[in-house]
Amino acid sequence: MTLKYKDKIVGGNLDIGDWNSGDPDLTSLDFLQKFNISTLTLGKNANIQLKLSSQTITTLKVMYIFNINLDDLELDNLEDLTLINNKLVTTQTQSLSKFKSLKALNISINFIDITHIRNLSGLTKLHMELCDLKTIESIGSLVNLQDLNLSRNKEIDISPLSELVNLRTLDINDCGLKSLCAIRQLINLKGLVLSYNPISDVTILQYLVNITSLELMGCGLVSVFALRELDLERLDISYNRIVYLENLDLHNKRNLVDFQFEQNFIPNFDLVLTHKNYEQFNIFSFDQKEVEINAIYLAEWLRYVENANIAVKQISFKRKTLKQTVFNAKRKINAFLNQIQQNQIQFTTKIVQNIQRMNEQDSFQ
Known part of the structure; x- marks a missing residue:
């Protein structure tokens, strides 16, 4: 057995996830001690009865195991399971x-x-995604937790979270949440995932002043005004109902490097732009109403972008829609182009030419 698995040991890690009934007996893995194994992965191992003890395997710190009975594991030194x-x-x-x-x-x-988890007072990271949890009272005492994932537990009561003031990252997406009162005291949070919860009011988030990464996809939001004071680096508000650009106030987001705004209802443009600091900045729309009105909103909004050295890779005004909404369209587009010049926003030459050419066509008359 030792020779069989020796070639699978890499840097103190052993993965024997492909074990099957034809392999040697794995009831005891005491031979691992000879190789200073620190990480062990045992997958697809139905019906194995492992008997491991920290007295014989002192170096093992991390285990990934699947379909294995835990009753005979006595691993006092194990830190990650x-x-x-x-x-x-x-x-x-x-x-x-x-x-x-x-x-x-x-x-x-x-x-x-999960009642017995309350005894693991040293936990700093706990993931319980898709566990059909209804209550989490037992984790309210785990005050050392810094990373918690409770996502996709659709009928969960999250009120005990208010006790976990040391949390740094929290994932509670798709949990059927309608209120965020339980997390108001979690002021040490840096990463928060709230996607796919019907929480149209996110006012409470303004108190979580240390958040740098926030996901709010599919929450039914119509405004993110409550986020205006947060110093975010990453923000995803895709698949919401934000209709007006004035409700998308990000003018003080100097550290924002990743912004996702896909499939909202901004009516008149498809825009992908990159800022000096931006790694990703996407805005896509699919509702093509009130084109001439929102052309100026776009220009006003761009005016707030810090450092104003922006290259717009794609911008389009739907010509067919413009014919249907011709009122003041030409004036609005001219105002938009003036804003570009006044604010020293640098478009690629081809893009500017395309906009100017569209502005000269009959559909704007």
């Missing part, structure tokens, strides 16, 4: 209490009672 889709039962979650040194635990896609 992943049990994704492990078909855990309640008796096995009781066994988790034995891992006193655990700092990171991932039990996602297991439909279990």
Whole structure:
């Protein structure tokens, strides 16, 4: 057995996820001690009864195991344990209490009672995605948690989160949330994922002043005015109902490098632009109404972009729509072009020529 797996050991890591019934007995992996194994991955190992002890394997710190019974694991030194889709039962979650040194635990896609997790007071990272959780009272005492994922638990009560003031990252997307009151006190948060929750009012987020990364996709938002004081680096508000550019106030977002705004209802343009600091900045629309009105809104909004050295890679006004809404269109487009010049916004030559050519066509008369 030692020779069979020796060539799979890389840098203290051993992955024997392809074990099957034809392989040697893996009941005891004491031979790992000879190779100073620190990380062990055992996947697709149905019905294995492992008997491991920290007395014989002192170097093992990280385990990724699937479909394995936990009852015979006595690993006091284990710090990181992943049990994704492990078909855990309640008796096995009781066994988790034995891992006193655990700092990171991932039990996602297991439909279990998490009561005994409260005994893992040293946890700093806990992932419980898609666990059909209804209550999380047992984690309210885990005050050392810094990274928590509770996503896709659709009927969960998140009120105990108010106690976890040391959280740095929190993922509670697709949890059926309608209120964010429970997270108002989490002022140390830096990363927050709230996507696909019906939380049209995000006023509470203004109190989370340390957030730098925020995801709010598909929340039914019509405005992000409450975010105006947050010093964000990443923001995703795609698939909402933000109709007016004046509701998209990002003029003080000097550190914003990744902005996603896809599939909202800004009516008149498709725009992809990059700023000196931006890595990604996308705005896409699909509702083509009131073109002439929002042309000037676009120019006004661009005026607030810091450092005003912008290259617009794509901009289009729908000619067919312009014919249907000709009132003041030419004046609006001229005003837009004047804003570009006044604010020293640099478009690629081809783009400017295209806009000017469109402005001269009959559809603007």
